[in-house]
Amino acid sequence: MPHDEVSPFQRTRAKQLRREMTRAETLLWRYPKADRLAGLAFRRQTPMGRYIADFVAHSCKLIIELDGDSHNFEEQVRHDEQRDEWFASRGYRVLRFTNDDVMKNLEGVVLSILEAAEQAAPLSLTLPRKGGGNPSASASLTSDADTPEEP
Numbered sequence: 527m528p529h530d531e532v533s534p535f536q537r538t539r540a541k542q543l544r545r546e547m548t549r550a551e552t553l554l555w556r557y558p559k560a561d562r563l564a565g566l567a568f569r570r571q572t573p574m575g576r577y578i579a580d581f582v583a584h585s586c587k588l589i590i591e592l593d594g595d596s597h598n599f600e601e602q603v604r605h606d607e608q609r610d611e612w613f614a615s616r617g618y619r620v621l622r623f624t625n626d627d628v629m630k631n632l633e634g635v636v637l638s639i640l641e642a643a644e645q646a647a648p649l650s651l652t653l654p655r656k657g658g659g660n661p662s663a664s665a666s667l668t669s670d671a672d673t674p675e676e677p
Contacts (some may be wrong), residue, residue: 535572543571543578550592550625551580554625557636558583558590574616577609586646587618590639594625619646 542649547555551570558568566583568590574582581590593606610620620641623635 528573532573532575536576536578540571540573540578546623546674547571548594550594550628552637553632554590554592554628555581563636563640566643575612576663579613579614583643583646586643587616588639588643588646589613589620591617591620591622592625592628593622 555570557563558566558570562565563583566585566588568581568583570581572579572582579589580665582588585617587617591609593608594672610622613620619642621639623638628635
C-alpha cells in the first residue's frame with residue numbers, strides 16, 4: 527500500500543511535538559523507546575496523512591494516543607473518532623489513554639500496550655543459524671554412521 531502524502535507543515539509540526547512532549551508522553555516514551563514493548567520498534571510523533579500519531583509501531587500497525595484535558599470536549603471527541611476511523615481504514619489499531627492514566631497508573635498503561643502489541647505482533651519464524659544445530663549431536667550422529675557394524 528502506498529504511503530499517504532505528508533505535507534511539509536506536518537513534518538515541521540511533528541518535529542516540534544517531539545521537542546515539546548508532555549510529561550505523560552515523556553514518561554510513557556521510556557518504554558517503547560527501549561524496545562520493552564514486545565520488542566517492537568515504536569516511533570513518536572509520526573506524521574501519517576493529515577494526522578500525527580503520538581506513538582506508532584508500523585510493523586504491527588499499532589498506534590498509541592495520549593489525550594490531555596482538551597479531549598474531553600464533544601468537538602474534540604468527534605475529531606478523535608474521525609482520526610481513529612482514518613487510521614483503522616489503513617489497518618491500524620488505536621489505543622487511547624489520558625495523560626492522567628499515564629501519570630497515575632503508568633504500569634497499567636504499559637501492560638495494556640504490551641498486551642495489545644503482543645496480540646498484534648506479526649509471527650516471526652526463527653531460522654537456524656548458518657551450519658546450525660548442536661555440533662556435538664551432529665558429531666555423534668556422524669561418528670555412529672561412520673562406524674562399521676560388528677558381525
